[in-house]
Amino acid sequence: MYIASVSTTIKFHEFPNGNVIHNYQPGKVEGPVRSLSWSRDGNWLVVVPHSGQTEIVGTKDQLRLLKTIHEVDEPTAACFQNTTKKNIGIGTKSGLVLIYDIKSRNVKKRFPRASTQITHVAFTAKDSHCITGCKNGEVLVYNNVTNSPPSNLRVPKSNSITCLKTNQLKRNLVLGGSNEGIIVVWDININRSKFCTEAHKAPVNAIAISPVNVDLIVTAGADRQFCFYDIADHKCIANISVENCITAVDFSPDGTHFVMGSQNGRVYIYDSRNIQQPVNSFLAHTSAVRHIAFQNRHESSDSSVCSLSKSFDNVAITQEEKRRNKSVRTSDFFGMHLYTVDAGLDRKSIASVGGEDSFIVALGLDKDNTTESINNDVFVEDISSKPNNNDLDLPCSISLQLNKPEAGDLKMKQFSSTPIFNIHHSLSELSQTSNVMHKSTTNATNSDEIKTLVKECFSEEFKTVIDDLKNDIKYESTHTTHQMRIMFLEMHMAMVKMALKLEDFSKRIRYDPHPTSNYENSLVDEIERLRKRNDFLEEQLKNLTVAKSVNGE
Structure with a gap:
């Protein structure tokens, strides 16, 4: 089993000794690799270099470049689907999210364009949803089955998304981290957060989910700590300090070990049963480890699994896999x-x-x-x-x-x-x-007569069975009709009761004198007060006129 560590190059290490088996350089050395994803069976690897086209690398027999995807421009993230190795989700710098079919060598599906650059792409366990992270902090959930408009998720109190993972055991859970040190677990069925906490005092660099415990997650931050959380109990299980910032983390397929990549290029292998000290560490790169991932070991169950040829760059379906994956009935009445x-x-x-x-x-x-x-x-x-x-x-x-x-x-x-x-x-x-x-x-002495009698006996039995079935169907239909009539009657009675209540309420509003009388009385009082005020002012004016006339004389 390999461990792929990614910086500006990709190195494949033996587990657990860390010996370098292969070293692969994708595209031009202009910066760290943007994205890396293993296929379901662990024989292929999709790589998005810092600049250039998406590449598919084969690791089964020997390390070699199988295909370069020229149909998608400016890719920024790519990920294999979980149920098949012939489809890849690709995000682009312009905000496009595509499903690329390796077999037909064209774009199979286009999702609605995001407003900013795509930074992360992931699929749920059964590939029913495609989860993408954007540069502006949005997390878009695309339905891969119904093609409905995407739902929008965000990390609370944050405008960034630094890491994104899907839970392969609980298909409705998605995990994310932000620059503010916040980790959140979303339930995409209700588009709400199920668990949210400030795990680190610095940006969250990586997050991983245990493949054997659906509620156990590990997070790594730039504060030189990695933490274990139980999302079911909403509590932190362990908080371990390290010498260098952890930049990447991943669990082994059996969940017994987890591996971490650091900022100084070292890789640490831990035993899940004793997380205080690493069981092994080795220098993998001279710069920070951007991604790290264990090789998948699932057997391919896709009847349309394709194989790429290096010389002809073609895609074909192997007949042996077709025969091996042919469905066999396990229940036969x-x-x-x-x-x-x-x-x-x-x-x-x-x-x-x-x-x-x-x-x-x-x-x-x-x-x-x-x-x-x-x-x-x-x-x-x-x-x-x-x-x-x-x-x-x-x-x-x-x-x-x-x-x-x-x-x-x-x-x-x-x-x-x-x-x-x-x-x-x-x-x-x-x-x-x-x-x-x-x-x-x-x-009877003739075999034809015997056969005729046998047919007649069994025909009588079949007729009896058919008659019983007809009676059962008739009874069930009559019973169902009776139940429907009762339901319609109850609904009609409820509507009549509601109509009577509305009519009684309208009558009370119409004939109740209290609101109107109170309103009229208030108007009368106001008019009377204004009349008295007017009389008072007229009296004052009259007295003032009389006083002026007396002074003038």
């Missing part, structure tokens, strides 16, 4: 009818071999879709030899021959979502039917 009739074998239900429909196999329809083949395969007369009555206890001279696979091909049924088929009950019914056929065919 009709397989229960394929019970064995030999005395030496156990009467157990078996599932169809190869995933085919065992009911069709039992009827012989897999060979030829004719009545003759059905009669020859399912109902075979045996007049010359007597049946084994000790096993099925059938008194008639007809034996029911079922398609019985070889003992080496038997595949015992493990699980079924349907009710268990009662073999003994079916055998008793078959015995009763055989008694009737035996009484009816005592004088």
